[in-house]
Amino acid sequence: xxxxxxxxxxxxxxxxxxxxxxxxxxxxxxxxxxxxxxxxxxxxxxxxxxxxxxxxxxxxxxxxxxxxxxxxxxxxxxxxxxxxxxxxxxxxxxxxxxxxxxxxxxxxxxxxxxxxxxxxxxxxxxxxxxxxxxxxxxxxxxxxxxxxxxxxxxxxxxxxxxxxx
Amino acid sequence: xxxxxxxxxxxxxxxxxxxxxxxxxxxxxxxxxxxxxxxxxxxxxxxxxxxxxxxxxxxxxxxxxxxxxxxxxxxxxxxxxxxxxxxxxxxxxxxxxxxxxxxxxxxxxxxxxxxxxxxxxxxxxxxxxxxxxxxxxxxxxxxxxxxxxxxxxxxxxxxxxxxxxxxxxxxxxxxxxxxxxxxxxxxxxxxxxxxxxxxxxxxxxxxxxxxxxxxxxxxxxxxxxxxxxxxxxxxxxxxxxxxxxxxxxxxxxxxxxxxxxxxxxxxxxxxxxxxxxxxxxxxxxxxxxxxxxxxxxxxxxxxxxxxxxxxxxxxxxxxxxxxxxxxxxxxxxxxxxxxxxxxxxxxxxxxxxxxxxxxxxxxxxxxxxxxxxxxxxxxxxxxxxxxxxxxxxxxxxxxxxxxxxxxxxxxxxxxxxxxxxxxxxxxxxxxxxxxxxxxxxxxx
Numbered sequence: 247x248x249x250x251x252x253x254x255x256x257x258x259x260x261x262x263x264x265x266x267x268x269x270x271x272x273x274x275x276x277x278x279x280x281x282x283x284x285x286x287x288x289x290x291x292x293x294x295x296x297x298x299x300x301x302x303x304x305x306x307x308x309x310x311x312x313x314x315x316x317x318x319x320x321x322x323x324x325x326x327x328x329x330x331x332x333x334x335x336x337x338x339x340x341x342x343x344x345x346x347x348x349x350x351x352x353x354x355x356x357x358x359x360x361x362x363x364x365x366x367x368x369x370x371x372x373x374x375x376x377x378x379x380x381x382x383x384x385x386x387x388x389x390x391x392x393x394x395x396x397x398x399x400x401x402x403x404x405x406x407x408x409x410x411x
Numbered sequence: 412x413x414x415x416x417x418x419x420x421x422x423x424x425x426x427x428x429x430x431x432x433x434x435x436x437x438x439x440x441x442x443x444x445x446x447x448x449x450x451x452x453x454x455x456x457x458x459x460x461x462x463x464x465x466x467x468x469x470x471x472x473x474x475x476x477x478x479x480x481x482x483x484x485x486x487x488x489x490x491x492x493x494x495x496x497x498x499x500x501x502x503x504x505x506x507x508x509x510x511x512x513x514x515x516x517x518x519x520x521x522x523x524x525x526x527x528x529x530x531x532x533x534x535x536x537x538x539x540x541x542x543x544x545x546x547x548x549x550x551x552x553x554x555x556x557x558x559x560x561x562x563x564x565x566x567x568x569x570x571x572x573x574x575x576x577x578x579x580x581x582x583x584x585x586x587x588x589x590x591x592x593x594x595x596x597x598x599x600x601x602x603x604x605x606x607x608x609x610x611x612x613x614x615x616x617x618x619x620x621x622x623x624x625x626x627x628x629x630x631x632x633x634x635x636x637x638x639x640x641x642x643x644x645x646x647x648x649x650x651x652x653x654x655x656x657x658x659x660x661x662x663x664x665x666x667x668x669x670x671x672x673x674x675x676x677x678x679x680x681x682x683x684x685x686x687x688x689x690x691x692x693x694x695x696x697x698x699x700x701x702x703x704x705x706x707x708x709x710x711x712x713x714x715x716x717x718x719x720x721x722x723x724x725x726x727x728x729x730x731x732x733x734x735x736x737x738x739x740x741x742x743x744x745x746x747x748x749x750x751x752x753x754x755x756x757x758x759x760x761x762x763x764x765x766x767x768x769x770x771x772x773x774x775x776x777x778x779x780x781x782x783x784x785x786x787x788x789x790x791x792x793x794x795x796x797x798x799x800x801x802x803x804x805x806x807x808x809x810x811x812x813x814x815x816x817x818x819x820x821x822x823x824x825x826x827x828x829x830x831x832x833x834x835x836x837x838x839x840x841x842x843x844x845x846x847x848x849x850x851x852x853x854x855x
Binding site: 270271272275277278279280281282284285312315316319320321322323334337338339340342343344375376377378379380381382383384388390391392393 | 484493494495496497498499501502527533534535536537538541570572573574575576577578589590591592593594595610651652653654655659660661697738740741742746750751754755758761762764
């Protein structure tokens with residue numbers, strides 16, 4: 247969790263990465279780097295607070311509104327504080343056919359939260375997302391970069407158990 | 412024929428060394444050393460390969476539209492935003508055999524005279540982005556990317572760019588807006604990307620699978636590719652199969668394979684799950700019309716339907732569907748068509764970019780009406796209301812998302828109206844957990 251006394255700034259490694267990302271795009275087109283840099287920012291700061299978005303705008307030498315409008319359009323960016331592990335559960339048709347609704351009910355019951363909520367210990371935030379392009383390997387959810395597929399109630403228990411340690 | 416997946420199960424095929432040993436990058440050598448850009452475009456034209464993202468537009472023709480003004484950079488952009496519900500073949504291809512795409516990008520960029528190529532991958536597949544970046548590094552280290560490739564004087568840099576969670580960015584102009592660092596709002600066409608695309612420069616946007624075919628086409632010739640398949644559906648297609656079947660997964664098929672065989676043979680889907688009966692099929696991703704099982708297997712004339720662009724479209728929207736992205740979703744008798752239609756409507760409402768009033772308002776409206784029908788609060792006039800809303804969205808939007816939202820609703824009502832009526836007439840029955848209409852649904 248960030249506090250107001252911590253200045254929002256990339257680690258040296260991430261700053262170097264951000265500059266490398268900017269340099270990939272043609273001269274004068276640095277704004278293209280906004281999305282890769284926003285992912286980098288969310289990786290470090292967990293969610294896109296206004297301070298984080300203003301920092302990204304500054305890095306790219308663009309107006310803050312240009313970051314706000316991107317952050318509010320794309321669903322991967324969290325606009326509120328989140329728990330340690332954000333579970334993004336696929337709710338679209340094909341996963342439902344693969345048993346997704348039953349497994350989702352089990353997951354919600356196990357965590358004791360509904361969509362959009364964070365467990366009281368701050369460990370898990372539950373989000374519903376649309377098709378993750380893993381339909382034949384579903385039901386599935388993702389946490390950060392990792393895809394968890396072929397889900398069953400047992401597998402869910404295992405994953406939550408592992409991540410709770 | 413296994414054009415794309417021939418080596419996909421070879422251990423280590425994701426590495427440059429193994430891929431090279433299996434004949435990888437020979438096509439790049441052939442193209443860069445012995446062929447002109449025009450000759451490469453000719454081969455792709457001869458192959459008849461059609462856009463594999465869903466639109467099915469001939470790739471060679473799209474390439475030939477590229478404007479070539481002096482001193483203006485051209486770009487190739489690979490659309491790896493795969494987000495059409497039911498579709499996961501690009502995910503499968505990129506994760507398992509990334510070099511197939513990298514090689515295809517080099518061949519295609521060379522053909523188009525582009526010195527920078529972008530692979531726009533949906534942000535959720537960040538782990539696949541890392542796999543692709545590694546493959547690009549390997550290809551560069553081996554001299555197939557960078558400056559003066561194989562001493563030819565041709566420079567090419569490939570950049571992998573993440574999306575952020577937006578189905579609409581699978582639409583090519585929304586993708587370009589996103590790549591430029593903006594919200595994914597589609598552009599009016601004309602001008603087409605071939606004339607004014609990325610950064611207002613001439614650009615070609617192609618799907619992952621389409622680009623992945625080019626190395627085989629170069630190695631074996633466009634004519635050989637055209638010799639596979641049927642009629643104007645040449646070559647092979649990756650079908651992403653999911654739902655109530657025994658063997659969900661990605662299958663490469665010769666276009667023209669009989670639908671019955673694809674659904675029931677053990678070589679492919681292995682049939683509907685044991686103890687259940689086929690009810691409906693969505694053959695090409697959530698955006699294509701849903702059809703009852705028997706209408707999927709046979710055309711209105713009683714002929715066996717084939718897995719091809721033409722055969723699946725036989726009968727138009729009255730009795731047919733579309734090959735689309737090949738996102739093949741199967742429903743058995745336990746599936747509630749009303750619930751699924753609401754689920755898809757909710758998807759389109761969520762994903763609408765909001766620019767066009769018919770889509771922005773219409774998708775939300777359809778979702779609300781379907782929700783109340785599904786939850787036992789519908790009225791009989793809701794059904795015709797839905798048909799009317801769908802009709803008023805179709806054709807009245809900047810991009811096809813509006814149509815894509817309308818077609819599943821219109822087709823579900825066309826073929827399963829009795830199921831909707833049951834939900835409305837018998838709400839207490841219909842809202843019992845697990846309740847499904849068992850009346851006059853067409854079962855096979």
